Amino acid sequence: MLKNMAFGVALMAASAQAAEPPKNVIFFIGDGMGPAYTTAYRYYQADSKVSLVSETVFDRLLTGSASTFPHDDTVVTDSAAGATALATGTKSYNGAVGVDAHKQPLDSMLVQAKARGWNTGVIATTHVNHATPASFVAHSDSRRNYQEIADQFYSRRLRENQPLVDLILGGGQRYFPMEPDQLGDRMVNWGYQYTDKLSQLDSLTRLPALGLFAPKQLPYAVDSDQPKRLGAMVAAGLRLLGQSDTSFFLMVEGSLIDWCGHDNDIACAMKEMDDFAGAIEVAEAFAKERGDTLVVFTADHSTGGLTLGAGGEYRWESAQVKQIKASLRTITEALLNQAPEQFAQILASYVGFELTQEELTELASVSKEEEALRWKLADILSAHSFTGWTTSGHTAVDVPLGAMGPGAEQFMGHLDNTDIAKALKQMIR
Numbered sequence: 545m546l547k548n549m550a551f552g553v554a555l556m557a558a559s560a561q562a563a564e565p566p567k568n569v570i571f572f573i574g575d576g577m578g579p580a581y582t583t584a585y586r587y588y589q590a591d592s593k594v595s596l597v598s599e600t601v602f603d604r605l606l607t608g609s610a611s612t613f614p615h616d617d618t619v620v621t622d623s624a625a626g627a628t629a630l631a632t633g634t635k636s637y638n639g640a641v642g643v644d645a646h647k648q649p650l651d652s653m654l655v656q657a658k659a660r661g662w663n664t665g666v667i668a669t670t671h672v673n674h675a676t677p678a679s680f681v682a683h684s685d686s687r688r689n690y691q692e693i694a695d696q697f698y699s700r701r702l703r704e705n706q707p708l709v710d711l712i713l714g715g716g717q718r719y720f721p722m723e724p725d726q727l728g729d730r731m732v733n734w735g736y737q738y739t740d741k742l743s744q745l746d747s748l749t750r751l752p753a754l755g756l757f758a759p760k761q762l763p764y765a766v767d768s769d770q771p772k773r774l775g776a777m778v779a780a781g782l783r784l785l786g787q788s789d790t791s792f793f794l795m796v797e798g799s800l801i802d803w804c805g806h807d808n809d810i811a812c813a814m815k816e817m818d819d820f821a822g823a824i825e826v827a828e829a830f831a832k833e834r835g836d837t838l839v840v841f842t843a844d845h846s847t848g849g850l851t852l853g854a855g856g857e858y859r860w861e862s863a864q865v866k867q868i869k870a871s872l873r874t875i876t877e878a879l880l881n882q883a884p885e886q887f888a889q890i891l892a893s894y895v896g897f898e899l900t901q902e903e904l905t906e907l908a909s910v911s912k913e914e915e916a917l918r919w920k921l922a923d924i925l926s927a928h929s930f931t932g933w934t935t936s937g938h939t940a941v942d943v944p945l946g947a948m949g950p951g952a953e954q955f956m957g958h959l960d961n962t963d964i965a966k967a968l969k970q971m972i973r
């Protein structure tokens with residue numbers, strides 16, 4: 545009896561806590577980040593065998609898992625349907641951006657936040673009008689309508705004198721041209737502060753702010769001299785959004801985890817995970833200091849069927865992954881059409897371990913065919929770390945879910961992706 549009373553009091557305390565909504569919401573989406581990615585990252589970032597189980601931010605914030613299936617009976621979602629579910633709470637068909645299965649527009653939590661008078665932001669490592677950020681901002685019956693979607697970032701407003709999105713950081717210069725009277729130029733004239741250089745994020749001092757750092761997606765972290773670019777964008781974003789008393793909603797996408805997964809490129813994926821983890825840590829520190837901010841992370845789906853352990857061996861070698869210093873696309877470009885006897889020497893500047901003569905011969909057999917060469921390289925380099933892949937597409941496995949801050953208890957256990965959105969929409973008021 546006493547025990548039950550104590551339990552009842554604890555429940556009441558929990559529901560009283562739940563009644564206090566967060567002032568700010570930061571929603572991280574790792575595109576393609578299935579559970580094998582967060583697991584691999586734990587072993588990848590550990591310094592030695594001694595600290596193999598050292599905790600990552602994903603472990604620290606983990607509260608549950610989420611199912612990702614789309615509206616149809618395929619079970620496997622794409623990023624547009626996945627993001628539409630996460631942004632609106634309604635499942636749709638693959639390719640849908642902010643519209644339901646009947647192509648009717650849906651309101652996202654970002655639009656709801658703006659309607660309540662909150663400031664809003666989107667940050668991504670791909671172009672900002674790509675499927676995931678697009679589903680929070682725009683409506684389109686196809687994710688491929690990139691220009692139409694970009695236009696809505698500016699033209700879609702709830703009030704004439706207020707932008708729908710106060711903070712936009714990522715790639716996509718080609719969709720927001722700065723020539724007179726073009727979209728980017730119109731936004732700047734309307735009042736957006738603008739920069740096109742990551743090194744000048746500090747030059748953004750107020751909202752609304754627009755930072756576009758590549759024509760389309762940003763370079764892969766593994767190929768970049770600024771591998772922590774998402775962390776830098778999130779730090780700048782929180783500086784801008786956090787300087788006002790107004791509540792804010794911020795969506796952050798680790799976009800390129802998925803792209804590396806499509807290429808079955810483990811070194812590329814781990815460097816993207818490293819930047820994504822660092823970006824969540826920036827938000828975690830912000831939320832810890834303020835106590836009024838909810839941070840949630842999840843993924844839209846998994847990509848590539850990544851697994852740790854392959855070829856019948858009971859091992860996964862993160863040390864081999866760390867010795868790969870460029871993306872498969874970059875290494876393939878360096879090898880393409882080169883004389884096979886040069887391959888070992890060229891590879892030595894990108895890969896810290898030696899390939900066997902047999903592997904070099906296999907690569908040489910496709911030295912003039914870009915796609916075949918890249919996939920052969922993927923097979924060989926994956927085999928060295930015992931990394932397994934099942935597909936060049938997406939898979940339907942459940943994805944990790946984590947949360948901290950006021951309202952975090954809403955994300956415990958197994959949720960559907962639409963339940964995550966519904967819980968967040970409940971709290972944005």
Ligand SMILES: [Zn+2]
Nearest residue numbers: 576623802847
């Ligand atoms: Zn994908």
